[in-house]
Amino acid sequence: MTSLEFHPKHQYVREERFPHVWCPGCGLGILLQSYIGAVEKSGIPQDNHVLVSGIGCTARIPGYVNMDTYHTTHGRAIPFATGIKLANPDLKVTVISGDGDLFNIGGNHFIHAARRNMDLLVICSNNFNYGMTGGQHGATTPPTSKSASTPYGNIEPAFNLPHLAYALGASYVARWTVMHPRQLVKSIKTAMEVKGFAFIEVLSPCPPNFAKFNGFADGFEEMEFYRSNSIVRNEAKLDDISIDPFHGKPVVLGDFVNRKRASYVTLERELIKKSMEGSR
Amino acid sequence: MIKESKINHDQGNIWRTPVNYERFPKPKGKIHIFPERCKECNYCTNYCPNEVLERSTSVNVYGYHPVRVKKGKEDSCVACGMCQTICPDFAIFVTEVRQ
Numbered sequence: 001m002t003s004l005e006f007h008p009k010h011q012y013v014r015e016e017r018f019p020h021v022w023c024p025g026c027g028l029g030i031l032l033q034s035y036i037g038a039v040e041k042s043g044i045p046q047d048n049h050v051l052v053s054g055i056g057c058t059a060r061i062p063g064y065v066n067m068d069t070y071h072t073t074h075g076r077a078i079p080f081a082t083g084i085k086l087a088n089p090d091l092k093v094t095v096i097s098g099d100g101d102l103f104n105i106g107g108n109h110f111i112h113a114a115r116r117n118m119d120l121l122v123i124c125s126n127n128f129n130y131g132m133t134g135g136q137h138g139a140t141t142p143p144t145s146k147s148a149s150t151p152y153g154n155i156e157p158a159f160n161l162p163h164l165a166y167a168l169g170a171s172y173v174a175r176w177t178v179m180h181p182r183q184l185v186k187s188i189k190t191a192m193e194v195k196g197f198a199f200i201e202v203l204s205p206c207p208p209n210f211a212k213f214n215g216f217a218d219g220f221e222e223m224e225f226y227r228s229n230s231i232v233r234n235e236a237k238l239d240d241i242s243i244d245p246f247h248g249k250p251v252v253l254g255d256f257v258n259r260k261r262a263s264y265v266t267l268e269r270e271l272i273k274k275s276m277e278g279s280r
Numbered sequence: 281m282i283k284e285s286k287i288n289h290d291q292g293n294i295w296r297t298p299v300n301y302e303r304f305p306k307p308k309g310k311i312h313i314f315p316e317r318c319k320e321c322n323y324c325t326n327y328c329p330n331e332v333l334e335r336s337t338s339v340n341v342y343g344y345h346p347v348r349v350k351k352g353k354e355d356s357c358v359a360c361g362m363c364q365t366i367c368p369d370f371a372i373f374v375t376e377v378r379q
Contacts, residue, residue: 005312007370019342019369024319029368037365181365220322 012036012046014066021060025211025219027178027204031125032061034181035096038188039067042092050093052081054101057132058125061096075106078113081120089119089265092192099126099140103159107139114168116264117196123188124161124199127206128243135209142244146213160242161201166257171196173257175241177203179227180253187255196263203243203251214246226251309359309374311349317371318346324363324372330356333363347372 007015013036022028039049051069053059054077062069072080077095085093095102102110102124113120129147130136137147137154140161144153162173172194176184184202191198203226205211205219216222229245234254241252311332318340324347325333336348349357359376 007314007373008364009370013370015370019317019319019371022368024344025321025323026368029370030323030366033365033368033370179366218322220326224326 009033009036009040012039012066013064017064020064022057023207023219025205025207026057027127027202027219027223028058028061028125030178030181031058031096031123031184031202031204032064034178034184035061035094035123035188036065037181037185038192041185041189042192044092044192048091050081050084050091052077052084052093052095054097054106055132056098056101056130057127058096058098059101075101075104076109077101078106078109078118078120078122082113082118085119085265086268089269092121093119094121094123094192096123096125098131099124099128099161100130100138103140103161104130104138111164111168114165114170114197114199117169117171117261119196119263119265121188121191121194121198122200123202125202125204126161127204127210128158129206129210131206131209135206135213140243142246145210145246147210148213151213158242158244160239162199162241162256163238165197165199166238169197169261170199170257171259171261171263172198172200172255173238174199174255175201175203175253177223177226177230177251177253178205179223183232183253190255190258194258195266196261305379307359308355308377308379309357309361310377311357311363312373312375313347313349314371315340315346316342317369318344319369319371320344320346321368323366323368327362327366329360329362330358332356 046067049067051062051065053062055074077097081093081095128141135148137150139159141154142158162175165173172191174187205222207219211222230251230253232253236252332353333347334350335345340346359374361374364373
């Protein structure tokens, strides 16, 4: 090992900030690497990519990416990204944030961006709890699983995120885990080519909180549990794929939806063109 | 030449070994590790199909035991790149050695 060696992806990351803040066994580094792999393969120049995030562990990802990035207020990553996209539609805007940020605090912004079919790629890293604040339960915690604030088991049903996105009208919906990095890269690359709202749910571990409370020794063991209990069904019925692995239900993964719907930016450009013609 | 071939022993004879298996050269990889970035999360040691990597006994500046290549397995890497793909810390990468 000499100091002259560089990681093959060093031009996309801010290497001087490594090692990063995430815990040993955390999957967010794999998500970062998968995103970079997709950027590399997308054919869009690095300068035309923008990465936006909210608050949380996942929201630290833009800090390590060597491109235009925004670390915004809690839950408001999608409104910022919408503004960027409307101001300059040539940019490829991606939102990477956690489940707490996108669905607990910023759920309303998510549903309206999906309803408008705004041209964004939203990647949600789902670790089933609020990892940064100590592992409290949230809207994505599976039933009967334990967390810092549900020591006797969670009684609430959890969000089924792909079904939610599909019902709201998203153009592209997928779900993968960080243990499927090659499929994840392919999925993110496909989603970057989609016109309209693309949503990818990525299951990732939370070694010191969710893994610890639910009897996993480390992040690898938790992810291995999901991976060995997962099946890939691209044509799965979306109302039936809620995550409940602790009762023997398999985790369904796949690229579920890829459909064409008029996107917001397209409609906006058409409207501007039409109204300009009329005024002359 | 194919002493370490585990192709149909570990996996319960799913497929037979091709008759011309020995004629094909195996790719060879060189593993590069940044020990100061490793956090001993064990993803790469569990994912290496040839079990080339292991946790070392030395300690890096943050107190973790970085991975290293096992003794006697220096030539076993086939440059599949799985460790590079799965490493969350950008601490390992593989280059293929031209033979």
